Amino acid sequence: MPHLPDWLNPEPWLKHTVSAQEVERALSAESPDESTLAALLSPAAADFLEPMAARAQALTRRHFGRTVQLYVPLYLSSHCSGGCAYCGFAADRHTDRHALDFSAVEKELDAIHAMGFEEVLLLTGERSSQADLDYLRECVRLAARRFHNVAIEVFPMAEEEYRSLAEAGCTGVTLYQETYHPETYDRMHRWGPKKDFFQRLEAPSRALTGGLRFAGLGALLGLADPRYDMLALYRHVRHLQKTHWQAGLTVSFPRIRHEAGGFVPPHPVDEKMLAQIIFAFRICLPDVPLVLSTREGAAFRDGMAGIGVNKMSIASKTTVGGYGSEGSKEGQFDVSDDRGLDEFCAMLRAKQLEPVFKNWDGVYRLTA
Amino acid sequence: MLKLGTVEFKSRLILGTGKFSDTATMIKAIEASGTELVTVALRRFNREKPSDDLCAPLAKLKNITLMPNTSGAMNAKEAVRAAQLGRELSGSPFVKVEIHPNPHHLMPDAIETYLAAKELAADGFIVLPYIPADPVLAKKLEDVGCAAVMPLGAAIGSGGGLSTAEMIKLIIRDSNIPVIVDAGLRAPSEAARAMEMGCDAVLVNSAIAAAKDPAAMARAFALGVETGFAARQAGLMPKSDVAVATSPLTSFLK
Numbered sequence: 001m002p003h004l005p006d007w008l009n010p011e012p013w014l015k016h017t018v019s020a021q022e023v024e025r026a027l028s029a030e031s032p033d034e035s036t037l038a039a040l041l042s043p044a045a046a047d048f049l050e051p052m053a054a055r056a057q058a059l060t061r062r063h064f065g066r067t068v069q070l071y072v073p074l075y076l077s078s079h080c081s082g083g084c085a086y087c088g089f090a091a092d093r094h095t096d097r098h099a100l101d102f103s104a105v106e107k108e109l110d111a112i113h114a115m116g117f118e119e120v121l122l123l124t125g126e127r128s129s130q131a132d133l134d135y136l137r138e139c140v141r142l143a144a145r146r147f148h149n150v151a152i153e154v155f156p157m158a159e160e161e162y163r164s165l166a167e168a169g170c171t172g173v174t175l176y177q178e179t180y181h182p183e184t185y186d187r188m189h190r191w192g193p194k195k196d197f198f199q200r201l202e203a204p205s206r207a208l209t210g211g212l213r214f215a216g217l218g219a220l221l222g223l224a225d226p227r228y229d230m231l232a233l234y235r236h237v238r239h240l241q242k243t244h245w246q247a248g249l250t251v252s253f254p255r256i257r258h259e260a261g262g263f264v265p266p267h268p269v270d271e272k273m274l275a276q277i278i279f280a281f282r283i284c285l286p287d288v289p290l291v292l293s294t295r296e297g298a299a300f301r302d303g304m305a306g307i308g309v310n311k312m313s314i315a316s317k318t319t320v321g322g323y324g325s326e327g328s329k330e331g332q333f334d335v336s337d338d339r340g341l342d343e344f345c346a347m348l349r350a351k352q353l354e355p356v357f358k359n360w361d362g363v364y365r366l367t368a
Numbered sequence: 369m370l371k372l373g374t375v376e377f378k379s380r381l382i383l384g385t386g387k388f389s390d391t392a393t394m395i396k397a398i399e400a401s402g403t404e405l406v407t408v409a410l411r412r413f414n415r416e417k418p419s420d421d422l423c424a425p426l427a428k429l430k431n432i433t434l435m436p437n438t439s440g441a442m443n444a445k446e447a448v449r450a451a452q453l454g455r456e457l458s459g460s461p462f463v464k465v466e467i468h469p470n471p472h473h474l475m476p477d478a479i480e481t482y483l484a485a486k487e488l489a490a491d492g493f494i495v496l497p498y499i500p501a502d503p504v505l506a507k508k509l510e511d512v513g514c515a516a517v518m519p520l521g522a523a524i525g526s527g528g529g530l531s532t533a534e535m536i537k538l539i540i541r542d543s544n545i546p547v548i549v550d551a552g553l554r555a556p557s558e559a560a561r562a563m564e565m566g567c568d569a570v571l572v573n574s575a576i577a578a579a580k581d582p583a584a585m586a587r588a589f590a591l592g593v594e595t596g597f598a599a600r601q602a603g604l605m606p607k608s609d610v611a612v613a614t615s616p617l618t619s620f621l622k
Contacts, residue, residue, distance in 0.1 A: 061578045062525050065387020116417045148411075213442075241472065246442060248471040287472040352389040357420040361411045363453055364446050 002182045002197040007239055010180070010231030018042035027051055032284045037234050040280035041227050049276060056282035057307045063287045064310040067354045071119035071149070071313050073293075074108055075320045076100050076139055078328060080125025083190035084178070086223065086256055086263040088332050089125050091192075098320040098328045099130040105139050109146050111324030115315065115341055118358040119149035121174060123332075126192060127155045137168045144169025148362045151214065155193070156203035162210030169365060172214030173207040175200070176254065180232030181224035188223055201236075208244040213364075215240065216291065218252035221274065222265030230277055237285060250311060252291040253278055257333075271300055278308035297336040306353045314344040370546060370569050373461070373494035373515040375433065377404045380563070381593045382435075382548065384573025386412065387525075388582065391425050397576050398429065401586035407435040407464045407571070410454045423458060435496065437464035444483035451488050463488055464518070465497040474524045478505050482512070489513030498550050501532035506539045506547070516545050518571060521562065522552025525574040529558045533565065540566040556585075556592030563596025564604060
């Protein structure tokens with residue numbers, strides 16, 4: 001069983017029962033820190049959602065203005081040897097396996113670019129013969145010809161492998177630890193390379209050392225005690241901010257619900273709790289972009305846009321392909337917000353938020 | 369007149385163009401401010417999707433000069449490349465050199481900014497570097513041909529006001545080029561104070577974009593800048609800790 005290093009271990013914060021007075025003090029903290037986060041994540045803070053939202057909105061406006069950055073995922077392959085208990089693409093799930101060939105990848109990328117996106121997130125499962133580093137590098141190259149930002153959400157890699165992707169035009173990596181709780185991590189990842197907790201934990205750091213500019217972190221809400229995971233996630237972010245001071249970090253809040261395969265999350269997180277978590281992160285990490293995907297429904301996303309969250313995906317397909325051609329039948333998870341891009345942008349504009357497609361330029365790619 | 373390089377401006381208020389809820393709101397704020405110079409990030413240029421492009425709508429405005437900025441660059445090399453691309457796309461000789469390698473607190477990198485400014489000034493750009501409020505750096509940038517220096521009042525978007533006032537006063541005291549406070553201002557009174565201190569102009573973005581009514585706030589900043597500049601011209605009465613007696617205490621001395 002992996003033993004968490006002190007810099008990551010959130011246990012000391014969980015022993016203390018937070019009072020309403022402590023939440024009030026946390027809400028007016030001049031320089032919010034870890035103790036602020038512990039207070040705002042506590043059960044006592046659930047009664048303070050409105051003042052938390054107000055502070056979160058003011059901070060989001062201050063740091064990001066009235067804008068929401070948009071991106072879109074493209075699943076390249078559903079081949080996976082992994083044994084994640086909660087995933088629709090796990091090796092023992094009876095799902096069709098597909099991988100896009102390069103001409104299909106180009107077709108998908110062209111279709112996505114024609115929609116107006118400037119940031120694409122390329123996804124695969126665990127390393128496989130159908131989707132290995134060479135395959136991924138070629139996909140990144142094809143994407144970098146069309147998009148300013150090309151991020152990957154794939155298997156953890158070695159620093160040199162990340163460097164070769166950065167040289168091919170990759171700008172960011174998204175890699176969720178899934179859960180920071182060692183025992184739960186071990187139980188959820190039943191076999192395969194993902195069993196190695198630290199190999200995954202240290203991957204964002206290797207990616208940043210390898211030349212990627214952006215790293216997206218997160219934990220799958222629902223697997224373990226959300227307070228444990230969110231405090232450890234915060235510690236992970238702060239650690240990377242200190243060790244990789246030039247990195248652009250983002251934090252996502254994927255909430256696991258029923259996936260293909262009928263997984264029931266042992267620690268379900270409801271919408272109020274999710275909102276509390278996002279507000280708490282905004283207050284304690286005011287200048288870190290917070291991301292919300294189409295895993296969440298339209299009403300929740302509309303409510304969070306510009307308040308806690310300033311980066312969102314939309315028009316997403318979780319099937320392999322599906323933009324430029326008919327995708328595979330089954331997706332990794334069900335999209336809860338299936339609105340089209342125009343409808344979503346109209347919603348943002350009605351809330352006086354500007355959808356931003358391009359917020360970076362390919363001219364800033366790896367120059368080393 | 370505010371003279372930057374070879375170009376003269378009547379307005380001493382420069383506007384940033386990020387963070388607005390939409391292009392129409394941004395344009396209204398620009399018009400209400402009376403500004404003649406606006407900065408726009410190269411990363412927000414999007415020639416392929418007009419609805420996402422900040423450059424084209426600004427380029428259409430009459431009597432407005434565009435100043436592309438290099439926000440997003442991590443080092444001098446990237447900033448130089450971004451500046452060249454920005455000049456190509458906007459046709460403007462102005463560049464705001466903005467290099468903040470930490471994407472969270474956005475503090476400017478003095479070393480890389482100096483290197484980029486030097487190279488761009490030699491290449492014929494009218495260079496306005498965004499810098500820490502450092503009087504030595506300011507003089508070095510003047511020496512390599514910058515058209516102005518733009519020290520920060522406080523962190524970008526912080527609304528921290530003129531927290532670097534003492535350093536800015538030293539920069540103003542010794543500068544032969546315009547000094548423009550960039551970043552940190554929250555209220556028009558702070559813009560007025562910067563002008564009273566002797567700044568030649570101020571650059572404002574967040575305080576206007578994040579206001580409830582951006583156009584009205586833009587107008588308020590224009591008035592603040594005008595007031596502060598007029599007060600500076602009028603000559604402020606010196607400050608004194610003790611009351612000045614109407615009948616001199618030393619009249620008995622011959």
